[in-house]
Amino acid sequence: MNIEGKVAIITGGAQGIGKAICESLAALGGTVIVSDLNLEGAEATALELTRKGYQTMPVAVNVADADSVNQMISDVRTKWERIDILVNNAGITRDTLLMRMKDDDWDAVLAVNLKGVFHCMKAVLPVMSKQRSGKIVNISSIVAAIGNAGQANYAASKAAVVGLTKTVAREYATRGITVNAVAPGFIETAMTASLSESVKEDLKKQIPQRRLGLPSDIANAVGFLASENANYITGQVLHVNGGMYMGG
Secondary structure (H helix, E strand, O other): OOOOOOEEEEEOOOOHHHHHHHHHHHHOOOEEEEEEOOHHHHHHHHHHHHHOOOOEEEEEOOOOOHHHHHHHHHHHHHHHOOOOEEEEOOOOOOOEOHHHOOHHHHHHHHHHHHHHHHHHHHHHHHHHHHHOOEEEEEEOOOHHHHOOOOEHHHHHHHHHHHHHHHHHHHHHHHHOEEEEEEEEOOEOOHHHHOOOHHHHHHHHHOOOOOOOEOHHHHHHHHHHHOOHHHOOOOOOEEEEOOOOOOOO
């Protein structure tokens, strides 16, 4: 399984799951574009990869802004002449119970988590269509399937990403483009690090494997879907959650 010679853009690539995906795709032989709202963080991740001998480039982007996304795609295409892989990982949370949720909290999460995916796919699809090849992997979430108290906006955005994934997969299947989603369970990241030990233990009890996932668990799944090994897989959601959710 390798992506030798492929150019991959990973949004939200500066830290957490996004950083792990950048590391995984670089190790598989890809040229990795570390894309993030936080340019300093993207540069730090890119520098780590460069020191390991990988080909990479940091890019600042606000996925909620179509102009920013279009500029990123233009810059990458100008430098590398092609774009083979897009991983839509950028995402935010604004958690609170529905009755307390402000319109701004709803709008901000949908703007990044859903509209950001729309912007990035819309900008890259003409490039991939011309190439007659491309891999798009969108990061959804287990909460899209099971819900989660206090995350109405986040769950709605991630469930919508699944519908968007399946639709675009149908639209571009004849162009040699696959579009899939990976739905992480509860993963050890900065987001879960803020949880108390008792909450973490309660979470683990709900997971058959009795552990939180690692960013590398998600990165490995993305690497598979981005590789030639997954050429006949499109419109699918790959759940990576230690058995917490086993639905179809």
